[in-house]
Structure formats: C-alpha cells, structure tokens
Amino acid sequence: MPETLHPDFQPMFDVVREVNSGETEFQQAVYEVMLSIAPLARTRPEYAQWGILKRICEPERQIIFRVPWVTDDGKIEINRGYRVEFNSALGVYKGGLRFHPSVNLSIIKFLGFEQTFKNSLTGMPIGGGKGGANFDPKGRSDAEIMRFCQSFMTELYRHIGEYTDVPAGDIGVGGREIGYLFGQYKRITNRWEAGVLTGKGLTWGGSQVRTEATGYGTVYFAQDMLETRGEGLDGKRVVVSGSGNVAIYAVKKATQLGATVVAVSDSDGYVVDESGIDYRHLKDVKEKRRERLTAYADERGSARHVTGGSIWDVPCDIALPCATQNELNATHAKTLLSNGVQLVAEGANMPCTPDAIELFTEAGILYAPGKASNAGGVATSALEMQQNASRDSWSFEQTDAELRGIMRGIHDTCVETAETYGSPGNYVVGANLAGYIKVADAMVAQGVI
Incomplete structure (x- = not known):
C-alpha cells in the first residue's frame, strides 16, 4: 500500500498494522477508510483523533470456535468458525456468514469493518458484523451441509439473537444453508425468533426481493x-x-x-x-x-x-x-x-x-x-427484520420500491458528502466519510464504551 496517508493518520495506521499483523485484507480496508477521512483532520478534528478511530478499528467482540461434523462415509471433519461483532453503535450487529475455504480472521474482520459503514449508509438502525467458516460446501451432499450447519449453529446460537446479532447469507450460504441454520437455532432455543436470521424462505419469515x-x-x-x-x-x-x-x-x-x-x-x-x-x-x-x-x-x-x-x-x-x-x-x-x-x-x-x-x-x-x-442486500435484510418485527409480509413491488429508494438515498448521500468535503464525484470519499461520521456521532453520544 502506498504511504500517502495524511500525516495525522499514518502513526495510527502503523499501530493498526502492528496489532493486526499478517491480516492483509483487514489492513487494506482500514487503510482505504483512513485515506478518505483525511478532511476530518481539518474540519472535524475531534473525529480524526485516536480515541474514536482506534475504537472503530477494533472489533467489539471476536468469536472463534471449532465446528466438528461427520461426512456421509463416517469421517470426522473439523472446521473453524468465526463471528466478529464489529460495531453496535447504530444497532444490532448485522452481516452475513461466508462458507469458503479462504475464510480466515483477516477476511472476516475486513468484511465486518466494511459492513459497519455499509450499514450506516443504508440509514437503517443496524451495526456491523460478519462471520463464517473455512468450510467448502462445493461437492458436499445436502446431508453433509445440514450436519455442518447444525454443528456451526450449536456454538453460534449463544452469541446471536433478534436484539443482539442478526446474521444473513454470503458466499457459500444461500437459502438452503439459512434453512438448516434457522432450524437448529429454533431446535436449541425452543423459540420461533424469526428476526434472528435474514434470507429466510418466503413461507417462513423471509422477504420478497431479498434474493435479488x-x-x-x-x-x-x-x-x-x-x-x-x-x-x-x-x-x-x-x-x-x-x-x-x-x-x-x-x-x-x-x-x-x-x-x-x-x-x-x-x-x-x-x-x-x-x-x-x-x-x-x-x-x-x-x-x-x-x-x-x-x-x-x-x-x-x-x-x-x-x-x-x-x-x-x-x-x-x-x-x-x-x-x-x-x-x-x-x-x-x-x-x-x-x-x-x-x-x-x-x-x-x-x-x-x-x-x-x-x-x-x-x-x-x-x-x-x-x-x-452493494448495500442493497443488507438494506433488504433490514426490511426483512422490519417485517418480522411487525408480523407483516410485503409484496415484491413494495419491497423493490423500498430498495430502490434506499439505493438512491445512498447514492445521493455519497455525492453530497463528497462535494461538501471538496472531492466532487468521488464516491469512495463520499461513502467513507458519510458512513464514518454517522458511526462516530453515535459513538461519541454513547460515551467511552
């Protein structure tokens, strides 16, 4: 990464790089945001100080766990599961689960960090989180995937909930996997808590347009x-x-x-x-x-x-x-x-x-x-949560119209913020600054937590 950070931010990034040694994806995500928020060092110096930035760069909670499961031929396999609950300043942790061989802590942390600002941009009351496992569903039978999902949820269930952390799907986690995960959560907790996962089937609490x-x-x-x-x-x-x-x-x-x-x-x-x-x-x-x-x-x-x-x-x-x-x-x-x-x-x-x-x-x-x-996915997940909370179900047309409005709002916010801070037409600066400022505002209001 080129050393072109604002002088106020370079020492901070050096600390992030040292503390998160070897986590290249996470470092890359932090570096990009630090590049974009340089105007704050001049216009809003209180939000460019280490007290805010250090907390934003440090996840509130990092959970790593073992996922044992049995193949169709009786072999015991072990994978590693993750859930990084990054920032809850704006609401419950919200972000997908990724099942892919490449999954490691660096990737989950970068995704959770990005998710915090993405969720902020939607205007919905949701914080940022991400999770997953280094499990490859490709080539596995439905029965093997079910057993893996059940084992994964047997640990994850204690860390999530409608008012705590609401996972969704990501790479390798579609409707089939969400179904297995939700079924195991319901089985363990003895609760029909529709709001605990999004991306559910339309007949059991899902939302129109979430797939699209x-x-x-x-x-x-x-x-x-x-x-x-x-x-x-x-x-x-x-x-x-x-x-x-x-x-x-x-x-x-x-x-x-x-x-x-x-x-x-x-x-x-x-x-x-x-x-x-x-x-x-x-x-x-x-x-x-x-x-x-x-x-x-x-x-x-x-x-x-x-x-x-x-x-x-x-x-x-x-x-x-x-x-x-x-x-x-x-x-x-x-x-x-x-x-x-x-x-x-x-x-x-x-x-x-x-x-x-x-x-x-x-x-x-x-x-x-x-x-x-790409904030449309989590925005519609939040709309699914809204429908679950009101025991309601919207039409495809209504939900699509809501999505269209949210995406236009994000676009306009990026454009206006970039212009305000002297970078007209720069969507990177607009997105990072708009997302960062909203999260920082909430963190300041809630004290040093």
Whole structure:
C-alpha cells in the first residue's frame, strides 16, 4: 500500500498494522477508510483523533470456535468458525456468514469493518458484523451441509439473537444453508425468533426481493451514477464477474434496464455470450443444477467458454465485479480502461485492489465502492427484520420500491458528502466519510464504551 496517508493518520495506521499483523485484507480496508477521512483532520478534528478511530478499528467482540461434523462415509471433519461483532453503535450487529475455504480472521474482520459503514449508509438502525467458516460446501451432499450447519449453529446460537446479532447469507450460504441454520437455532432455543436470521424462505419469515437485492441494488446504483452524466443503461455493454446470487440478479436487472451483459465467470473461467447472457439459463445452471459455466456454454449456441485469462479482458462499457475480494487488480484496470470502460460498480466486497481504484480515479471514470453500491442486500435484510418485527409480509413491488429508494438515498448521500468535503464525484470519499461520521456521532453520544 502506498504511504500517502495524511500525516495525522499514518502513526495510527502503523499501530493498526502492528496489532493486526499478517491480516492483509483487514489492513487494506482500514487503510482505504483512513485515506478518505483525511478532511476530518481539518474540519472535524475531534473525529480524526485516536480515541474514536482506534475504537472503530477494533472489533467489539471476536468469536472463534471449532465446528466438528461427520461426512456421509463416517469421517470426522473439523472446521473453524468465526463471528466478529464489529460495531453496535447504530444497532444490532448485522452481516452475513461466508462458507469458503479462504475464510480466515483477516477476511472476516475486513468484511465486518466494511459492513459497519455499509450499514450506516443504508440509514437503517443496524451495526456491523460478519462471520463464517473455512468450510467448502462445493461437492458436499445436502446431508453433509445440514450436519455442518447444525454443528456451526450449536456454538453460534449463544452469541446471536433478534436484539443482539442478526446474521444473513454470503458466499457459500444461500437459502438452503439459512434453512438448516434457522432450524437448529429454533431446535436449541425452543423459540420461533424469526428476526434472528435474514434470507429466510418466503413461507417462513423471509422477504420478497431479498434474493435479488444485492444484484439489483448494484445495478440501481450504477443507473444513478450514469444519470449524473445524463446517461442510462440502455444500450450499454456490461461484464459481470462471478455467477452466484449477486451476479445472476445483476445480470437480470441490467438486462431489464436495456443493457447487454456479455460475460460472467466462475472459478473455472468465463463465458462470453455476445447475444446477451440469458439470466434464466444462468440461474438454472448455477442455482438449480449447481453446475459449472461450461454447462451454460455447452447448451447455448451463442456462448463460448474461456479457460485462463481474465474476464476483464472482455471489452465493456460497464464492469460489475461481483465475485470476491481483490479480484480486479491494476493490470485488469489498465485493460478495462484501454477498452473504454466508463463505469465500475462493486457488487462484491472490496473486489478492486487499491492500485486498481487509483487508476480508475485518475482516469475520471465513474467508480463506486462496494460499501455503497452493494448495500442493497443488507438494506433488504433490514426490511426483512422490519417485517418480522411487525408480523407483516410485503409484496415484491413494495419491497423493490423500498430498495430502490434506499439505493438512491445512498447514492445521493455519497455525492453530497463528497462535494461538501471538496472531492466532487468521488464516491469512495463520499461513502467513507458519510458512513464514518454517522458511526462516530453515535459513538461519541454513547460515551467511552
């Protein structure tokens, strides 16, 4: 990371780096926020002091636990589970669970740190948290996944609750896993506490649009960004990385708004479909059949599968990285810029490396950080909590309208905050400052806790 922090913040970051040695993802997330909040050293020095910043960079609680489970052939496996309850200044801890082999404490802490500001931007009364395990559901039977989820919840249940910490899904945790987790929580506690998890099925406390929310929200945010330049999505050529839940519904909404999505990816490569990715076929292959993208290409004559290289080699007007952290680096950014990209909006959490972000900013293209552009998922989770609390169920149209309004509000807040602090058009500065100030206000009001 370049040493370009404000002089007031460099010593603070050095301490964070020392205390959290080896946690590169977490350090990266903190560094980005410290870069953006430099104006506070001049305009609101009380919020740029170590007393606030140190507490914001230190999780309120970090929980690590063993998850033992039994495979179908009787073998005992052990995984490591995590829940980092990062900041509750604005409300209950809120954030997803990720099941993936790459999961470690650094990744969970970076996700929880980002989630704190993302949740702040939504305007909903929710704090930040994140969790998960280094368990890989890929290739596992439903019975094995059920046993893992039940073991995971047997420890986690004592740390969560409707008024304490409300997990949701993330990579590797979809409706199936949420169902197993909720069932075990209900079994252990003997309570029907619908508000303890979000992302539930529609027949047992879930919300319309929650499945679509992160992908839809990312595209809504991109649409608002284009409108600042008098443009829209109609006729735009779009590339979406990933092919999971976020990517599928980003493809769907972008297509509905007139764009042509020409490529999606998975860990085996990427598919290019010049006629436009068929989101119905994509959903069938990836969600229902749980197959690789090679199946999409084999079954659709207009598509070709590419192994090796990068999806960012495909020319596009709009890039939506929706896969995982640090997937788009400086080399990819240079390729995108040379191919004429106009807008990058993050559907995943921190998918662009710092040097890639720097290139996008210097080029003057529209760039949105994930804490703003992918906030639709957690916003709709909060709407699910609201419905659970009132024993209510909203229509798809009502919930989608609420989501659309929240995303527009986040966009406008980012724009206005960036202008106020002397960085017009910089969504990174706008998102980080707006999120940080709201959390800091609440922390100051509540005393030294």
